[in-house]
Amino acid sequence: MSLLYNLTLNQDCSYSFISVDGYKYLLYFFESILIDADSNKHTVYNFGFTRNDHYSSDLFTYKYDEKIRDTIISVISDFLKKSDHRTLVYFCYGEDGFSRHRNIAFKKWCHNLDSSIENHHKVVPYLNNKIYASLIIKKDNPLKRLIIDAFDSNMEEIAGYQ
Amino acid sequence: MEQVDKKTKSSKIRQSKNPIIQMIEDKEKIVDAIKNGKSLSTLKGIKIVSPL
Numbered sequence: 001m002s003l004l005y006n007l008t009l010n011q012d013c014s015y016s017f018i019s020v021d022g023y024k025y026l027l028y029f030f031e032s033i034l035i036d037a038d039s040n041k042h043t044v045y046n047f048g049f050t051r052n053d054h055y056s057s058d059l060f061t062y063k064y065d066e067k068i069r070d071t072i073i074s075v076i077s078d079f080l081k082k083s084d085h086r087t088l089v090y091f092c093y094g095e096d097g098f099s100r101h102r103n104i105a106f107k108k109w110c111h112n113l114d115s116s117i118e119n120h121h122k123v124v125p126y127l128n129n130k131i132y133a134s135l136i137i138k139k140d141n142p143l144k145r146l147i148i149d150a151f152d153s154n155m156e157e158i159a160g161y162q
Numbered sequence: 163m164e165q166v167d168k169k170t171k172s173s174k175i176r177q178s179k180n181p182i183i184q185m186i187e188d189k190e191k192i193v194d195a196i197k198n199g200k201s202l203s204t205l206k207g208i209k210i211v212s213p214l
Binding site (some may be wrong): 009011012013021026028029030031032033035045046048050053089091120131133154155157158161 | 180181182183184185186188190192193196197199201202203205209210211212
């Protein structure tokens with residue numbers, strides 16, 4: 001029996017899989033930039049996923065399925081393996097007030113990443129709310145320090161927007 | 163090469179849209195598109211990339 005769900009590549013470059021309980025998961029990556037202190041632009045990739053085409057905040061509705069975690073972590077790992085220079089950013093969806101919970105779960109998931117990958121988690125206040133973000137990067141990325149500093153300073157800058 | 167002092171540089175960064183805000187706005191558009199059953203390829207200005 002496979003330890004991962006089978007992924008389907010969709011025409012719009014997103015990926016999807018169906019869990020054993022029949023929920024459809026959709027994964028996507030999109031290109032973004034971070035700007036460092038010297039105004040250099042660094043291309044990074046945002047990652048996100050949904051269940052049944054939305055972010056459900058119904059408590060105690062879904063049975064824990066570690067195969068979902070393993071499939072998503074596997075996709076992230078493969079994405080980073082493709083190029084040592086790739087960097088991922090993940091924001092916890094927060095419109096339903098559950099971003100902190102998602103952040104706790106995602107940080108736990110990150111423990112399953114390969115040891116060649118490191119992650120940075122940052123929380124900043126923003127417009128009476130909080131933004132939970134994670135940066136995932138290869139340890140040997142030659143631009144690692146610049147990218148992490150850019151991530152930190154770009155995040156801290158919005159903390160001042162009140 | 164033009165020399166720009168650090169103060170001017172940080173001011174220039176502030177003048178343009180903060181990259182984190184841009185990412186969050188892009189993600190919101192993607193979430194809306196998924197909710198409404200639209201293909202992500204219809205989103206202008208957002209480059210969806212194949213993960214694998």
